[in-house]
Amino acid sequence: MIGQALELTLFCCQGCGALHEQRPVVCASCLGETFDEKAVTGQGRLASWTTIRKPPLAFRGHGQYDVAVIDLSIGLRVTGRIASQSNQRVGDRVSLTHRIEIDGEQINVFEVQQT
Secondary structure (H helix, E strand, O other): OOOOOOEEEEEEEOOOOOEEOOOOOOOOOOOOOOEEEEEEEOEEEEEEEEEEOOOOHHHHHHOOEEEEEEEEOOOOEEEEEEOOOOOOOOOOEEEEEEEEEEOOEEEEEEEEOOO
16 A cells, blocks of 8 residues: 655746646746746556666666656646556556655656555
8 A cells, every 4th residue: 555645846837827847937828937836746647658678878777667647636747757567557546656866856756556
């Protein structure tokens, strides 16, 4: 059983309220240039995933890994790594369980919630 999901920090446009996974220079919805940080629960559903078998040079020492597309409960689609399981399916509930740091960058890792 997975504990409570960690929070994600998103960026909310002050002009229109659109949410962004990364801090943009301008909002794609309204061209606004000011953003507030917004913490949201890292829960959602698995939309897709793939295995990276030949990682880029920066990640070569980590071997192969899985990357997922997650539809967050709040309606935003984000990417991150997934601790894959042999029986996972598109539509499974997932939670952000931990982060790993590679070359100073925080990478979100999701896990399928067992029911």
